[in-house]
Amino acid sequence: MDEPLIARMREFGTTVFAEMTALAVRTGAINLGQGFPDTDGPPAMLEAAVRAIHGGLNQYPPGPGVPELRQAVSAHRKEHYGLDYDPDGEILVTVGATEAVAATVLALCEAGDEVVVFEPYYDSYAAAVALSGAVRKPVTLRPVAGRFTFDPDELRAAIGPRTRAILVNSPHNPTGTVFTRDELAAIAEVCLERDLIAITDEVYEHLTFDGVEHVPLATFPGMRERTVMISSAGKTFSATGWKTGWVCAPRPLTTAVQAVKQFLTFTASAPWQVAVAHALRHELGWVAALRDDLQTKRDRLMDGLAAAGFEVLRPAGTYFVQTDIRPLGFTDGLALTRELPGLAGVVAIPTQVFYDRPEYGRHFVRFAFCKRDEVIDEAAARLAALAGAAARGSAG
Numbered sequence: 177m178d179e180p181l182i183a184r185m186r187e188f189g190t191t192v193f194a195e196m197t198a199l200a201v202r203t204g205a206i207n208l209g210q211g212f213p214d215t216d217g218p219p220a221m222l223e224a225a226v227r228a229i230h231g232g233l234n235q236y237p238p239g240p241g242v243p244e245l246r247q248a249v250s251a252h253r254k255e256h257y258g259l260d261y262d263p264d265g266e267i268l269v270t271v272g273a274t275e276a277v278a279a280t281v282l283a284l285c286e287a288g289d290e291v292v293v294f295e296p297y298y299d300s301y302a303a304a305v306a307l308s309g310a311v312r313k314p315v316t317l318r319p320v321a322g323r324f325t326f327d328p329d330e331l332r333a334a335i336g337p338r339t340r341a342i343l344v345n346s347p348h349n350p351t352g353t354v355f356t357r358d359e360l361a362a363i364a365e366v367c368l369e370r371d372l373i374a375i376t377d378e379v380y381e382h383l384t385f386d387g388v389e390h391v392p393l394a395t396f397p398g399m400r401e402r403t404v405m406i407s408s409a410g411k412t413f414s415a416t417g418w419k420t421g422w423v424c425a426p427r428p429l430t431t432a433v434q435a436v437k438q439f440l441t442f443t444a445s446a447p448w449q450v451a452v453a454h455a456l457r458h459e460l461g462w463v464a465a466l467r468d469d470l471q472t473k474r475d476r477l478m479d480g481l482a483a484a485g486f487e488v489l490r491p492a493g494t495y496f497v498q499t500d501i502r503p504l505g506f507t508d509g510l511a512l513t514r515e516l517p518g519l520a521g522v523v524a525i526p527t528q529v530f531y532d533r534p535e536y537g538r539h540f541v542r543f544a545f546c547k548r549d550e551v552i553d554e555a556a557a558r559l560a561a562l563a564g565a566a567a568r569g570s571a572g
């Protein structure tokens with residue numbers, strides 16, 4: 177048979193995550209590739225889901241989501257960010273942030289429209305834009321003084337007459353950058369000037385370190401009216417398998433997104449929704465402890481990577497740390513990550529797969545630190561072998 181997959185999806189046929197996870201399984205290497213925690217979320221949240229199932233919450237919930245969760249999201253936005261979203265019409269529960277992004281792009285972008293994305297970007301963005309028939313316009317994040325950032329002039333230059341939207345992910349996967357107020361102000365200015373919609377992916381909103389604050393783009397003057405703000409329970413409550421996310425946006429935008437979402441999945445699973453509503457109202461203390469714990473894990477892994485000979489770029493948020501592999505004598509992250517299980521018994525992700533122009537990310541490799549301390553320590557001990565290999569000149 178000819179290739180059955182439609183042409184515009186062919187570049188997304190197989191992902192490096194599948195390759196690297198298979199490599200970890202085959203070799204018994206420690207998997208610091210995929211970003212999911214190896215411990216559970218708050219016990220009372222888990223209990224609430226079990227209670228919901230035994231209590232008969234097992235049929236289709238309302239299309240926009242269980243009212244309890246929409247109300248909890250509304251209260252959380254108000255309390256943390258001073259943003260008002262009406263639970264009836266301005267909040268939509270989705271099957272994770274992934275469906276929220278896809279439904280938003282499909283709802284708002286015509287074929288041929290352009291969508292600006294900061295590269296390296298979360299892999300589902302490119303696929304969502306391709307599915308809609310829109311065209312992505314990358315703006316590259318580059319390390320300046322140890323953190324990835326963008327050049328506002330480059331952002332301006334990426335905007336054309338067909339630009340419809342800009343996808344903004346902060347805290348940013350895979351670089352760990354948390355956009356500053358100045359960076360966000362530059363994005364807001366462009367959105368207002370060029371009449372763009374902002375689609376913001378804020379799934380790591382609570383996972384920032386060293387006292388760095390996450391500021392939603394929607395809080396900037398004039399931005400609430402043109403922003404589709406997306407988040408999810410997966411990262412905040414260490415429940416990535418629950419796939420419970422939400423959209424907050426002014427009524428016309430929410431209505432448009434729901435028009436698409438209703439034919440993708442109609443509605444999201446019911447029991448998780450009440451459990452996440454509980455967590456948003458009662459478990460943010462647990463989340464603060466998670467954040468502090470993750471910061472310690474970040475430092476632990478950074479120390480191990482530095483000792484192994486990587487140049488380490490300190491992330492201000494998320495699950496991930498970026499390394500520059502050139503001090504070890506390597507130049508291509510894809511080649512290194514394919515060899516790494518053999519060299520050191522560890523699996524990581526080559527950052528170049530998150531770019532439209534992989535040459536900008538060739539020498540970066542991403543490691544996840546959302547793992548138990550003993551797993552991080554074992555990975556660090558194994559990676560120490562690299563320093564020896566580099567010193568002996570065997571690292572090609």
Ligand SMILES: *Cc1c(COP(=O)(O)O)cnc(C)c1O
Binds near residue numbers: 275377407408421
């Ligand atoms: C994990 C992740 C998602 C996916 O969130 P789900 O709620 O699991 O769909 C979306 N965006 C980014 C940047 C992520 O890291």
